Amino acid sequence: MTRPFPQEARDALADPVLRANLRAATDTIRAKRAVAVAEVGDWEELREAGRAIKADVLANLERYLIQFEAAATRAGATVHWASDAAEANEIVLRIARSHDVEEVLKVKSLTTDEIELTAALQAGGVSALETDFAELILQLDGDWSSHILVPAIHRNRTEIRDLFRRTIADETLEDDPAQLAEASRRFLRKRFLRARMGVSGANFAIAETGAICVVESEGNGRMCTTLPPVLVSVVGIEKLIPTFGDLEVYLQLLPRSSTGERMNPYTSLWTGVTAGDGPQELHVVLLDNGRTRVLADEVGRAALHCIRCSACLNVCPVYSRTGGHAYGSVYPGPIGAILTPQLIGIEKAPTLPFASSLCGACYEVCPVKIDIPKVLLHLRAKAVGAGGHPGERAVMETLAWTFGDRRRFLAATRLGRVLQRPLARRGLIRRLPPPLDAWTRTRDLRPLARQTFREWWGRRP
Amino acid sequence: MRIALFITCIGDAVRPEVGRATTAVLERLGHEIVFPAEQTCCGQMHFNSGYRSEGERLARRFGEIFGDCEVIVSPSSSCVGTMREHDPSLAGRLFELSELLVEKLAVTDVGASFPHRVAYHPTCHSLRVTRVGDAPLRLLGAVEGLELVDLADASECCGFGGTFALKNADTSTAMVVDKCTAIEASGASVVTAVDSSCLLQIGGRLSREGSPVRTLHLAEILATE
Numbered sequence: 001m002t003r004p005f006p007q008e009a010r011d012a013l014a015d016p017v018l019r020a021n022l023r024a025a026t027d028t029i030r031a032k033r034a035v036a037v038a039e040v041g042d043w044e045e046l047r048e049a050g051r052a053i054k055a056d057v058l059a060n061l062e063r064y065l066i067q068f069e070a071a072a073t074r075a076g077a078t079v080h081w082a083s084d085a086a087e088a089n090e091i092v093l094r095i096a097r098s099h100d101v102e103e104v105l106k107v108k109s110l111t112t113d114e115i116e117l118t119a120a121l122q123a124g125g126v127s128a129l130e131t132d133f134a135e136l137i138l139q140l141d142g143d144w145s146s147h148i149l150v151p152a153i154h155r156n157r158t159e160i161r162d163l164f165r166r167t168i169a170d171e172t173l174e175d176d177p178a179q180l181a182e183a184s185r186r187f188l189r190k191r192f193l194r195a196r197m198g199v200s201g202a203n204f205a206i207a208e209t210g211a212i213c214v215v216e217s218e219g220n221g222r223m224c225t226t227l228p229p230v231l232v233s234v235v236g237i238e239k240l241i242p243t244f245g246d247l248e249v250y251l252q253l254l255p256r257s258s259t260g261e262r263m264n265p266y267t268s269l270w271t272g273v274t275a276g277d278g279p280q281e282l283h284v285v286l287l288d289n290g291r292t293r294v295l296a297d298e299v300g301r302a303a304l305h306c307i308r309c310s311a312c313l314n315v316c317p318v319y320s321r322t323g324g325h326a327y328g329s330v331y332p333g334p335i336g337a338i339l340t341p342q343l344i345g346i347e348k349a350p351t352l353p354f355a356s357s358l359c360g361a362c363y364e365v366c367p368v369k370i371d372i373p374k375v376l377l378h379l380r381a382k383a384v385g386a387g388g389h390p391g392e393r394a395v396m397e398t399l400a401w402t403f404g405d406r407r408r409f410l411a412a413t414r415l416g417r418v419l420q421r422p423l424a425r426r427g428l429i430r431r432l433p434p435p436l437d438a439w440t441r442t443r444d445l446r447p448l449a450r451q452t453f454r455e456w457w458g459r460r461p
Numbered sequence: 462m463r464i465a466l467f468i469t470c471i472g473d474a475v476r477p478e479v480g481r482a483t484t485a486v487l488e489r490l491g492h493e494i495v496f497p498a499e500q501t502c503c504g505q506m507h508f509n510s511g512y513r514s515e516g517e518r519l520a521r522r523f524g525e526i527f528g529d530c531e532v533i534v535s536p537s538s539s540c541v542g543t544m545r546e547h548d549p550s551l552a553g554r555l556f557e558l559s560e561l562l563v564e565k566l567a568v569t570d571v572g573a574s575f576p577h578r579v580a581y582h583p584t585c586h587s588l589r590v591t592r593v594g595d596a597p598l599r600l601l602g603a604v605e606g607l608e609l610v611d612l613a614d615a616s617e618c619c620g621f622g623g624t625f626a627l628k629n630a631d632t633s634t635a636m637v638v639d640k641c642t643a644i645e646a647s648g649a650s651v652v653t654a655v656d657s658s659c660l661l662q663i664g665g666r667l668s669r670e671g672s673p674v675r676t677l678h679l680a681e682i683l684a685t686e
Contacts, residue, residue, distance in 0.1 A: 357622025
């Protein structure tokens with residue numbers, strides 16, 4: 001069970017450096033995205049296409065998965081099926097061991113973070129090195145991702161310089177971005193050249209051809225997917241798209257929504273094994289890990305449409321203040337608030353669906369039109385149905401009963417006016433007992449009116 | 462035109478001035494206001510907090526009470542949006558006040574005069590659920606003497622969010638603090654919106670900070686003469 005979101009958020013909100021780092025970064029990406037999206041005349045049609053393709057995939061997932069397996073196998077890949085994290089990790093470890101590999105290189109991948117592959121490999125005596133610049137920073141620091149696209153968004157470059165000085169560079173390193181990138185390049189290059197096994201996730205898996213697609217900005221991913229002779233890709237089953245042609249839609253939607261770029265810098269696609277070119281042994285691990293349970297929920301399944309662009313994080317007024325760690329999952333922000341409780345079970349993350357003011361900014365920017373507020377409400381109802389908070393339930397039921405009749409409502413208002421008398425001073429309530437002090441600790445409250453509208457209306461001439 | 466007023470629970474018990482102002486504006490324009498006495502709450506709070514069956518009971522009640530009304534107005538975009546999403550038969554019948562004035566009644570100048578610097582906070586539900594567009598801004602633009610000032614990051618949430626303001630009080634506070642900073646920086650002496658609930662949050666924080674900036678619902682500005 002993750003720690004309740006409100007407690008995690010409180011710690012994050014109290015950290016001024018974190019707040020400044022987050023605000024600067026989310027503001028920048030948000031502005032870039034807005035410009036990149038405004039350029040596209042048929043953006044709404046693209047979004048609809050992105051949604052419709054995913055809806056089709058989910059409605060016919062079994063057929064597409066079997067089609068993918070057949071096509072990938074024909075092309076020379078070995079396809080594995082993993083029902084949960086443990087199975088997937090075991091498959092990857094087995095492959096590493098079969099080649100006596102002691103170090104694998106990782107492409108930035110949320111799916112492998114979700115199953116905690118690095119720790120599982122470590123436990124099996126295989127070390128896994130992150131090669132994405134930000135993921136490397138986090139690994140060197142023993143930290144974890146707080147953003148889908150920019151995992152080290154909570155770190156600024158001075159902090160990164162200090163970390164690199166401690167780990168992979170010397171004291172002459174400055175916090176100039178080019179110098180920091182160069183330090184990581186020197187560190188990684190040797191490892192790319194000696195690596196014997198790469199591990200990736202997938203942005204898309206094409207059912208028609210059995211191809212895997214990974215999009216990234218640095219080229220380090222491509223190093224991992226082309227240099228080592230063995231490559232394993234861990235693919236969530238919702239990552240399928242029917243045809244190569246469907247990439248056209250997503251390769252427009254994804255970069256503009258995520259980095260605010262017109263085109264993605266490094267788009268790698270590979271289909272099976274090609275003699276003399278790239279990895280000569282290719283594995284694909286198709287991962288469920290809770291996804292079929294999400295799929296069974298007619299409202300909640302929309303979360304499986306997600307293409308991991310992170311636009312919803314950058315516009316979210318909650319995420320942009322608390323950061324990603326508060327969500328207690330590799331999937332933070334609004335999408336995490338609807339995906340995590342479904343993947344791991346609502347009883348293990350009951351506060352996440354409530355970590356939103358329902359402002360709707362996420363839905364507005366989602367490139368595949370996931371109605372996040374609607375799914376949040378659906379999950380809130382589930383959380384309440386699963387037990388919720390007994391005290392709260394009593395209050396909500398009493399309120400519903402009170403609102404069920406105008407006389408009861410008026411009587412309650414009049415009672416409230418009497419009760420609030422010692423609390424209201426000069427037209428304001430400045431202090432209330434728990435749990436209502438959650439409001440008055442930081443905000444004044446307007447008391448109930450001396451004359452309600454209803455009373456005024458009744459006395460009109 | 463005969464217009465039924467849905468005052469909302471907060472509008473009735475906490476901010477009756479808003480309902481009085483709504484009535485005053487519409488009567489000044491020659492319309493007849495009726496107030497179905499049985500009305501209480503639309504159920505939004507229950508829906509949004511996960512108490513669906515309670516919310517549905519209250520929404521059904523709302524549907525019965527306002528079933529015969531051809532035109533319904535409410536000075537709360539949030540309640541209007543929730544009700545319209547819940548009951549599609551309310552489309553074309555239930556309006557938020559600025560929507561009713563600008564779109565249904567085709568009025569932008571309601572004869573108001575308010576010589577103050579005003580910042581307009583577009584509430585989330587008015588923007589993204591009820592979609593009132595620029596109707597409030599057009600109404601404010603026609604108010605005599607009113608100077609509309611720019612508000613930085615105007616479309617960002619104030620942090621109210623119903624029970625969110627209590628359940629996630631720290632995050633909610635961080636949001637309203639930023640909103641109030643933007644309001645203070647705008648040079649406005651009044652901040653207005655089309656939702657009393659958001660104004661309770663913003664006003665509650667402004668007052669705690671000792672700010673001289675006042676919160677007024679759009680209806681209260683439009684009701685001035």
